[in-house]
Amino acid sequence: MRLPINPQSVNSDWWARYKGAADSALAHGMKxxxxxxxxxxxxxxxxxxxxxxxxxxxxxxxxxxxxxxxxPMNEPFGYSLSAWVSLCSTWLSRHSAVPRGRVLISGTGYNDNVTGVGAASALSGTLLSLHFYGFWASDTTRSAWTANLSNRLGAYSSRTVIDEAGAPMTTRLDYSAGHQDGNTFTAYFAATTDLARARQLGVVYWPGLRSGDTYSITRQSGGGLATNNASGVVQLRWGWGL
Incomplete structure (x- = not known):
């Protein structure tokens, strides 16, 4: 589970309450x-x-x-590669007690490419964070989307977590095998989850629950949650190696 933070939420009494979400997830065996x-x-x-x-x-x-x-930061699109590497290097030095294998360094731009940060020796040993979405291109084949994603990963798949990926789940798209090529989003989602499974990449779905968002994979129902698209859930679980 990926949780956003900022100084307003952490440097205040609210942090003690917000931590409850993380602690509950950890108690359920989640990362x-x-x-x-x-x-x-x-x-x-x-x-x-x-x-x-x-x-x-x-x-x-x-x-x-x-x-x-x-x-350290989500989507650092304001920074050049060198400035972003410098900021992250300073973060790593300040928090040197944290194992580098538990730090996700965002790719440049909108987390959309990890080849630059992956090649930076100052960031060696860290994980890399990549975002990847179907509205970034108009391709309708899994092969085209696989090539698109592969180029963004470069030689750094073994260090990369796709910590934002998602597709429309409330519009009745069919993500099941045999229905994937021919539509931008079904082809994108199939390619992303297939490559994640093949290369053992972590994937964080965006969003798990968000009212009014067509990408939300669940919705509130009674006292719990209901699935918005069963075929989408199956494809996501496939990408997770399940």
């Missing part, structure tokens, strides 16, 4: 990713001092929990 989301929507850390204070607190609380991972 948790904390990722910083900036508020100004310009692709930069809003306030570096507050950001550092936030991460100091989060890593102090969960640095010793092996199932918790840390993503």
């Amino acid at each position: 948790v990713v904390f990722g910083y989301w900036e508020a100004n929507k310009d692709g930069f850390v809003d306030d570096v001092t507050a950001w550092n204070t936030m991460w100091d607190r989060v890593t102090a609380d969960y640095g010793g929990t092996s199932a918790v991972y840390f993503e």
Whole structure:
């Protein structure tokens, strides 16, 4: 489960309550990713001092929990590759007690390519975070989408987690085998999950539950959750290796 954080949510009394979501997930045997989301929507850390204070607190609380991972920033599109590597290097030095294998370094741009951060020696040993969506192209074949994703991964599949991927789940698309080529989103989702399974990539679906979002894979129903698209769930579980 990937949870967004910011200084407003962590550097306040609200953090004690928000931690309950992470603690519940951990109690259910899940892994948790904390990722910083900036508020100004310009692709930069809003306030570096507050950001550092936030991460100091989060890593102090969960640095010793092996199932918790840390993503310094979501979609750092404001930074050049060199500036982003420099910022992440500083983060790694400040939080050197956290194993690098539990740090997800976002790809450049909108997390859309990990080849640059993967090649950076200063970030060696870290995991890499890639986002991949079907609205980024108009291809309708699995082969074209597989090539698209492969180019974004380069030689770094073994370090990469696709920590955002999703497709329409409330529009009655059929994601099952035999119905995948011929539609942009079914072809995209099949290619993504097939490649994830073949290369053993982690995949975090976006979003698990979000009211009014056609990508939401579940919806509230009574006192629990219901699935929006059974074939989509089957395909996602396939990508998870199930």
